[in-house]
Amino acid sequence: MEMAKANKLAIHGGTPVRTEPFPSWPRSTTEMRDSLVHTLEHEKWGVGSEAVKRFEEEFAKFHDARFALSTNSGTAALWIALKAAGVKAGDEVIIPAYTFIATASAVLMANAIPVFVDIDAETLNMDPDLIEGAISEKTRVIMPVHIAGNPCHLTRIGEVAARHRIAMIEDAAQAHGAEWSGRKIGALGSGGIFSFQSTKNMSAGEGGIIVSDDEAFIDTCFSYQNAGRVRSGAWYEHRYLGGNFRLSAFPAALLLAQFEMLESDMNVRDANAAMLDDALEKIPGLSCQRRYSETTRVSHHLYIVLYDKSAYGDTSRDEFMKAVSAEGIPVHTGYKPIYREKLFDLDEEEFPWLKETDFSATTLPMTERVSDEEAIWLKQSCLLGGSEDTLDIVRAFEKVAEVYSSV
Numbered sequence: 001m002e003m004a005k006a007n008k009l010a011i012h013g014g015t016p017v018r019t020e021p022f023p024s025w026p027r028s029t030t031e032m033r034d035s036l037v038h039t040l041e042h043e044k045w046g047v048g049s050e051a052v053k054r055f056e057e058e059f060a061k062f063h064d065a066r067f068a069l070s071t072n073s074g075t076a077a078l079w080i081a082l083k084a085a086g087v088k089a090g091d092e093v094i095i096p097a098y099t100f101i102a103t104a105s106a107v108l109m110a111n112a113i114p115v116f117v118d119i120d121a122e123t124l125n126m127d128p129d130l131i132e133g134a135i136s137e138k139t140r141v142i143m144p145v146h147i148a149g150n151p152c153h154l155t156r157i158g159e160v161a162a163r164h165r166i167a168m169i170e171d172a173a174q175a176h177g178a179e180w181s182g183r184k185i186g187a188l189g190s191g192g193i194f195s196f197q198s199t200k201n202m203s204a205g206e207g208g209i210i211v212s213d214d215e216a217f218i219d220t221c222f223s224y225q226n227a228g229r230v231r232s233g234a235w236y237e238h239r240y241l242g243g244n245f246r247l248s249a250f251p252a253a254l255l256l257a258q259f260e261m262l263e264s265d266m267n268v269r270d271a272n273a274a275m276l277d278d279a280l281e282k283i284p285g286l287s288c289q290r291r292y293s294e295t296t297r298v299s300h301h302l303y304i305v306l307y308d309k310s311a312y313g314d315t316s317r318d319e320f321m322k323a324v325s326a327e328g329i330p331v332h333t334g335y336k337p338i339y340r341e342k343l344f345d346l347d348e349e350e351f352p353w354l355k356e357t358d359f360s361a362t363t364l365p366m367t368e369r370v371s372d373e374e375a376i377w378l379k380q381s382c383l384l385g386g387s388e389d390t391l392d393i394v395r396a397f398e399k400v401a402e403v404y405s406s407v
């Protein structure tokens with residue numbers, strides 16, 4: 001009787017495993033405040049900002065890149081990087097569809113055509129086996145996304161790009177600190193971008209950055225970021241169609257104070273994620289996002305559990321998740337395949353270079369299976385608690401799994 005009561009699901013009126021919230025995000029520190037006040041009182045706020053320059057230098061070094069150029073968002077960074085890679089109207093850019101919309105909207109904003117490639121069922125990253133088949137004579141860029149901060153197969157994707165003489169640009173918006181074969185990701189191809197939007201593992205409210213080892217590439221990025229100016233030119237000399245996508249000094253000041261915190265946060269997330277991997281893999285019907293053997297560090301921007309309804313009498317992922325959520329664990333279904341967004345019902349007058357392109361027939365089986373039936377997300381801040389907090393996640397999944405496996 002006692003046992004039955006303890007196991008009664010919160011969704012059925014039982015006591016939830018947890019009522020406390022997980023750590024909130026973003027969080028502020030006295031180092032951030034001091035840095036912000038220093039910039040406010042003693043430095044330039046915009047053009048010529050010392051904080052921006054310092055941040056770009058430190059971020060480049062931190063990500064094993066020779067150069068970095070900050071921007072006011074990750075989306076702007078993507079657009080700029082695509083333009084600097086030479087993307088022209090009507091060119092094709094290969095991207096996954098299991099990602100945030102900005103990956104695709106930046107392609108459209110560059111007057112180019114997104115070509116969607118499916119993900120593999122275990123890493124949830126662009127499947128390297130499918131890329132070659134998506135390449136045409138119009139392909140200009142392959143843009144893999146390190147989903148959840150878990151690196152794509154950069155070696156194989158880089159080889160395909162090199163073989164076809166096209167650029168690889170990494171959408172690393174979720175992958176601060178992630179590593180491939182012991183090297184930080186971002187600058188393994190032509191360049192890569194990061195985001196500092198509020199939810200990201202380094203956050204300044206808004207912001208972004210492009211990293212690269214190629215000086216000419218970064219110089220062209222500078223032009224698109226900065227009203228079409230050229231580094232060596234006069235202030236009122238505009239050679240490209242650029243915009244004002246510069247980062248302000250204040251987010252740069254906030255970010256400068258986060259490198260140490262990022263490292264210690266990463267250690268906490270690594271430990272908690274390892275605990276979750278061990279415990280959740282033991283529950284029938286649940287598995288965790290896999291990484292390639294060359295991956296030496298993931299950033300855990302998201303923690304993704306994959307659910308197999310056949311272990312639960314065909315109870316849907318959404319039903320299972322509602323029960324976990326009622327236990328006090330903030331879980332989410334996450335992305336839908338982005339080609340299903342209304343955006344892709346394109347107006348021919350607004351997008352004349354897409355007249356021949358029909359996205360309505362796009363279907364990617366793995367992307368759809370993962371987003372519609374399998375993925376259960378926890379945000380990175382859920383991995384920032386202590387081991388008891390993490391154990392609550394395990395307890396909630398175990399409790400729900402026990403009840404639902406017997407239906």
Ligand SMILES: *Cc1c(COP(=O)(O)O)cnc(C)c1O
Pocket residue numbers: 073074075076099100102103145171173174195196197206207208
């Ligand atoms: C957050 C994100 C972006 C866009 O970054 P913003 O700073 O919000 O513009 C791009 N791609 C991915 C995968 C993201 O998660």
